[in-house]
Amino acid sequence: MTGPVGFALQRLRRRRAVHASRLSPRDLLAEATAGMLQRPGRSALTALGTVLGVGTFVAVLGLTSTTSQQIDERFNALTATEVTIEDTGGDQPEYLQNAFPADADARVERLNGVRDAGVYWSVRLPEGKGVRSAPVGEAAEEAQGQVIAASPGVLAAAGPHLQQGRVFDAYHDRKAQQVAVVGSGMAARLGITTLETAPAIFIDGDAFTVIGIVEEVDRKSDLLLSVVVPRTTAQHVWGGPRSGDRAKMLISTQLGAAQQIAKEAALALDPAHPDYFRAIPPPDPRSLRTAVTSDLDQLFLLLAGICLLIGAVGIANTTLVAVLERTGEIGLRRALGARSRHITLQFLAESGALGTLGGLVGTSLGTFAVVGTAMAREWTPVIHPATVMAAPAIGLLTGVVAGLYPAWRASRIQPVEALRR
Incomplete structure (x- = not known):
């Protein structure tokens, strides 16, 4: 469009373009x-x-x-400081039940870096026999729990936190006294709430005085559902480990020593037959x-x-x-x-x-x-x-x-x- 009107429209478009909204x-x-x-x-x-x-x-x-x-x-403080030694027994009949020597705890504890060590095995009770809080025939709580024969070093290596009482020591083990330490789970099943009355439990009809209740452990948590008795007492009452339930050793070490102890323990236990034992070192925690x-x-x-x-x-x-x-x-x-x-x-x-x-x-x-x-x-x-x-x-x-x-x-x-x- 030309003329004045077209010129005015062009000026208006230019003005709008110049003054366009901006932010x-x-x-x-x-x-x-x-x-x-x-x-x-x-x-x-x-x-x-x-x-x-x-x-x-x-x-x-x-x-x-x-x-x-x-x-x-x-992981570094617990898993990396635990070693387990298994009794393989070899092929010799004299080692069919227990290849660990009587002074196994002392032999291993002499190794540099070992804190505590002890031998243990599961006691196999006769069929139908369990753990009771009173003799057979009387009203009592009964629990089908695990009975573990252990040397004092096992409880020390497990790092127990006691709810009541104490753990047995070398004197109880040496004299084969019929005492027991029970885990908190087993104590609850048996209805044992206090040690003030010196409660007794009956294992296969034999009476054992409960001297301690373990509330928590740092290692071997199955102890909380078990009854632990001295090793020599178990040997006197039921004999040694049965076939299929070979003894083991639990070792607690200082930080960084577990791998070395796993290499040395078998030789320390039996220099003539180290092949009777198999060491299980701690897994790589990473x-x-x-x-x-x-x-x-x-x-x-x-x-x-x-x-x-x-x-x-x-x-x-x-x-x-x-x-x-x-x-x-x-x-x-x-x-x-x-x-x-x-x-x-x-x-x-x-x-x-x-x-x-x-x-x-x-x-x-x-x-x-x-x-x-x-x-x-x-x-x-x-x-x-x-x-x-x-x-x-x-x-x-x-x-x-x-x-x-x-x-x-x-x-x-x-x-x-x-x-x-």
């Missing part, structure tokens, strides 16, 4: 800040979801690393603890992801409510020239800022939780630096993702419809 990063930041400060209570509640999610994320990963460290130390820590990491990462998802849903809901409440404001902005992308960027900036703020606060709270828990348990807190550095970014990402749909809804609001409300 600079500075203005975007100012608008987002104003939107958050306009309703501080709602903004705080919106950020709370991210605080909880990111805080849980940091705390869970930190506690996982700290717990894994304690698992490593536990494979086991790697599997355990891997399972913990996966479980806790899943938990942290669920917490972040809950936080994202909270931000999305609150931001969507804010969009509905600010419909009139959005319509006015559109009427004054704001474009759809400007509205989208504004709400994304608000949700992203709240997510970042929540991420920073959550990171701090999660770190304090890890350190506080570790101090209370006297552990060494372990938090990977990458976790702390990534947590605020995760909060930002959570906020932006949660604000996508509400921001899109806000950008679709038409000015005319908004101003009618």
Whole structure:
């Protein structure tokens, strides 16, 4: 079109192009800040979801690393200090029942690095015989538990924590006294709750005085469901180990000595026939603890992801409510020239800022939780630096993702419809 009218239209198009609506990063930041400060209570509640999610994320990963460290130390302190010696007996008939010499405990304990050592075997009772708290024919509790013949070194190597009483010693073993130490599980089955009345139990009709109740052990947990009697007493009453129930030796060592003790124990027990014994050294704890820590990491990462998802849903809901409440404001902005992308960027900036703020606060709270828990348990807190550095970014990402749909809804609001409300 030519003439004055066409010239005026061209000038109008150029003016519109020159004065097209723009939103600079500075203005975007100012608008987002104003939107958050306009309703501080709602903004705080919106950020709370991210605080909880990111805080849980940091705390869970930190506690996982700290717990894994304690698992490593536990494996090193217990599993790596235990050696078991099995009696293979060889092919000689004189060693058919028990190849361990009478002074087996003393021979092994003389090795450098050994703390305690003892020989034990399972006592095979006659068919239908068990452990009773009173003689046959009287009202009594009966338990079909395991009876273990053991030298005093076995109980020392097992690391017992006594509920009541004491364990038998070398005197009881040397004199073949009929005393017994019962595990807490076996004591509960037999109805033994106190040692003040000097309770007795009856094994295959023979009376044994209970002198101790073991509540927990560091090694050989089956003792908690067993009755332990001195080795010499068991030999006097029932004989030595039967075929198929060969004796074993439990050895507790100093840290780092287990592998060497496993190589030396058979020769110390019988220099002429070391092949009568087979040493079982402690397994390499790295494979086991790697599997355990891997399972913990996966479980806790899943938990942290669920917490972040809950936080994202909270931000999305609150931001969507804010969009509905600010419909009139959005319509006015559109009427004054704001474009759809400007509205989208504004709400994304608000949700992203709240997510970042929540991420920073959550990171701090999660770190304090890890350190506080570790101090209370006297552990060494372990938090990977990458976790702390990534947590605020995760909060930002959570906020932006949660604000996508509400921001899109806000950008679709038409000015005319908004101003009618």
